[in-house]
Amino acid sequence: MTLLFDASPIAVYPDLAASLGSLQEAIVLQQLHNQLCDSTNFKNGAVWVCRSIASWQSDVFPWIKSETTLRSYFKDLCRLGLVRVASYNSDPQDRTLWYTIDYDRVMELGLHLCD
Template identity: 50%
Template sequence: MGKLLIDEQPLQCQPSLAIALGGSDEAIVLQQLHYWLERSSQVRDGYRWVYNSMADWHKQFPWIKSRKTLS
């Protein structure tokens, strides 16, 4: 038996980040954005970037119903 209840890749957030941002959803979204930026090879004007449509972001965070949280 594994450590996780469901066999899928977990999303992580640090409690101190959730406190600083006012919620776990915000911390998970920011952590995931950081994850993708670290792996992105897209650079414009010296800044790394990632692109996802709002529908794509909602696929990564299906429990987040508020567009405000994702924008």
């Protein structure tokens, strides 16, 4: 029997995409949530994921061909207050960013993420 998917499918609630006005941003938010569920990086009361945009693109979003486009999705989610970005690197030369979701804001907007 041949399976339709060779890899894990991406699950996103349609109402999340509709609320954000963008399926791509909904996927980015959902995938960040999935990454946070597996993360053990706890800083300032939240779990964080540390990744470069290049790493997000190659490992998580290979279909998004432009780093600029992916960066704009994260900026839009930050502007909505759904994603927070910080730098917790001990090396000042390391400019890799850390990402988390403001789950209070997600609830405030009545959005739902897949578990």
